[in-house]
Amino acid sequence: MTHFVAGLGTSGTFVGTTRRLKELNPAIRCISLQPDAAFHGLEGWKHMPTAIVPEIYDATLADSNLTVKTEDAYRLVKRAAREEGLLLSPSAAAALDGVSRLPHRSTPAEHAVFVTIFPDSGTKYLSERFWNEL
Secondary structure: OOEEEEEOOOOHHHHHHHHHHHHHOOOOEEEEEEEOOOOOOOOOOOOOOOOOOOOOOOHHHOOEEEEEOHHHHHHHHHHHHHHHOOOEOHHHHHHHHHHHOOOOOOOOHHHOOEEEOOOOEOHHHOOHHHHHHO
């Protein structure tokens, strides 16, 4: 593994995993993801500049921080279902979108191994209304 990427909600997954990974291999790049705006549609995620920041959050742990757009995540939900047969939640799609936009300059592409977390599945988004709104 060369890169760990995770969305920020309570920040526990990112903070805890990053701390342990850095103990095991300080060269691992850890990238946090968060919505690009205070009013977003990524359930469970926080826009840290405008949110009540959880006490466990440590902004110094991230090697870099990226923002993701709700609209891009929602488009990816539909595309992943149609093209790959993957039932992603908007939060999982946002994580995938963030990983896919990472620059590969720091590690040659043939040696880079990116790991992300899909915080939930798309099962609770199966209503016809959800899909018709996408």
